[in-house]
Amino acid sequence: MDTDTQHEKRDHSSVTPTGTAERSRFSRSPRPAEEAGTAPEAAEETGRGGLSWRRTGLLGIICAVFLLLLSTFVLQPFLIPSGSMEPTLQVGDRLLVNKLAYRFGTAPQRGDVIVFDGTGSFVQEPPRENPVTGLLHGAAAALGLAEPAETDFVKRVVGVGGDRVVCCDKGGRVQVNGRSVDERYLHAGDAPSRVPFDIVVPEGTLWVMGDHRSESRDSRDHLGEPGGGMVPVKRVIGRADWIGWPLDRWSALEPTDAFRRVPGPEGGGHG
Structure with a gap:
């Protein structure tokens, strides 16, 4: 009787809501990249930011050259x-x-x-x-x-x-x-x-x-x-x-x- 009781207790203790065990068993832990905030979306955003800085620098150079040409030939x-x-x-x-x-x-x-x-x-x-x-x-x-x-x-x-x-x-x-x-x-x-x-x-x-x-x-x-x-x-x-x-x-x-x-x-x- 004690054995049945223990078995019954074990059965009840192992019961979880439907699918919970499976999810717990197969759920993956967060990857280090995601924990560090470098998910693909973040990496893509960083890439865009780097490109933006390059574009800003290029635009600055173009503006400076334009102003120098304007000053040299038209209005100084x-x-x-x-x-x-x-x-x-x-x-x-x-x-x-x-x-x-x-x-x-x-x-x-x-x-x-x-x-x-x-x-x-x-x-x-x-x-x-x-x-x-x-x-x-x-x-x-x-x-x-x-x-x-x-x-x-x-x-x-x-x-x-x-x-x-x-x-x-x-x-x-x-x-x-x-x-x-x-x-x-x-x-x-x-x-x-x-x-x-x-x-x-x-x-x-x-x-x-x-x-x-x-x-x-x-x-x-x-x-x-x-x-x-x-x-x-x-x-x-x-x-x-x-x-x-x-x-x-x-x-x-x-x-x-x-x-x-x-x-x-x-x-x-x-x-």
Whole structure:
């Protein structure tokens, strides 16, 4: 009887809900990969993430190349490093220089604000620099992230080829081809020039001056040097058309009418 009782107890103890024993017997333990969270779905997601980073890097490179090409041939940011063009341009302004302005037969006009390479006119010998450092600085400057090269300048065109530019008339103003110019863009309190001059601009060159005349080293400062302070037109990088940064300075550089009544050389030519 004790045996039957024990047997009966064993039978009852071994009874489980339908299929439970089979499931327990055949159920597999979690694989190490699944426990670590690297199931096929997770691995696939990680793969997509890696690809996404590669795409992001490639996209960044493409954007950088595009901006460099745009800056090289079309529209270049130019950081203003000094106050020589105040109040028109402030220190820290980033100009957008239109490199197409003079590419299709149009020449710089009196009153234009231009960016130019002063090699041979304002700078007789460019400073020597490490090629790698120069390349990196040039790329940063091309994107407006660094100061421009020491040979790059921004000034206003006052005289073009054939013009006679004189300072000063009896009222202290600059004369171009015998016409006195009312330069309302000058920095408050500045005289048009404290350096007297009387020059004729050779064809293919420009006479340029800063708007902050007392703080600007321009054509006047190079009268006794080779080239006489004249900037070859071929050295012009482009015309400054917009201020792009800071945002509160965002604006187009409006053309001046100061030279509107100036006649061309000897009554003809440039207007």
